[in-house]
Amino acid sequence: MAWNVFRFCTGLRIVGSVMVLVVLAIVGVSYYAVVIASYGPQLLRPAASFHDIVVSLAVILLFHALLFMLLWCYFSVVLTDPGHVPQSWTPSMAEDPEAEVLPLASTGQPVAGNNSTTFVHSLPNSKVRFCKKCNLFKPPRCHHCSVCGRCVLKMDHHCVWVVNCVGARNYKFFLLFLVYTFLETTLVTLALLPHFIAFFSDVEEDSGSPGKLAAIFIGFVLNLAFALSVLGFLVMHASLVAGNSTTIEAYEKRVPSRWKYDLGRKRNFEQVFGARRSYWLIPLYAEEDMRRTPALHGVDFPCKPDLTEEEL
């Protein structure tokens, strides 16, 4: 049969890409409302006061600077592989000769190769699992994403807005995208507020064309809604980063106070953002950080040294 079921998955990916267009459309409406419909004309008006010029210039410059950072972070999340399991990766028994191998015959799950028994390797710092779908051992904190159809290193969640999984390699970029989205949408909301109020008032002298008024109205409502929802999301992720856990782990955790990867706020933060301060606000990592911080690669994670075997 010539019919290939995987064509359907390709179709889904194209539908997913529509979200990129939705994001760009929201950016377009906001740009039109702020720069073209309100602050641009205010800046260029012959009778503009000094105050109007300063405010317009500040809004327009800040808007463009935040927009640049927002789009840089956004496309970094969209285009960066969140982290896939290296084909050659296996639980390294050599690191700990005393590590035991426990056959889990009761599960009856077949595994790769010609062995029909599932094994869980109990290493000092992790219990390694196996993904039957990918036919690969899972490093610690790795999860299988059913949308992407593969295992993702330190998977946080699959995000429809970025048409990608958020995992070890792009989590920082995702957080920065949230930060810049919050700042940009707050700026647009505050900048459009006076125009939005004027929209409902009876003052007719400053009213523009119906198209401009519609853009200001839609831009204000959309940006206010995004600012509020992104703020909630940002607060949630700040607490996850501070405690060194992913969204998936936060749902799975049974004893949050004894989380094995929680090494203190500073070290937890560095495992996502790196240690170099000059790189904290941009979607890039310093080479030195990539060398010194194995957690940034998404395979090895340091654990608390004083935990019992059960807590690990």
Ligand SMILES: [Zn+2]
């Ligand atoms: Zn998998």
Ligand SMILES: [Zn+2]
């Ligand atoms: Zn995914």
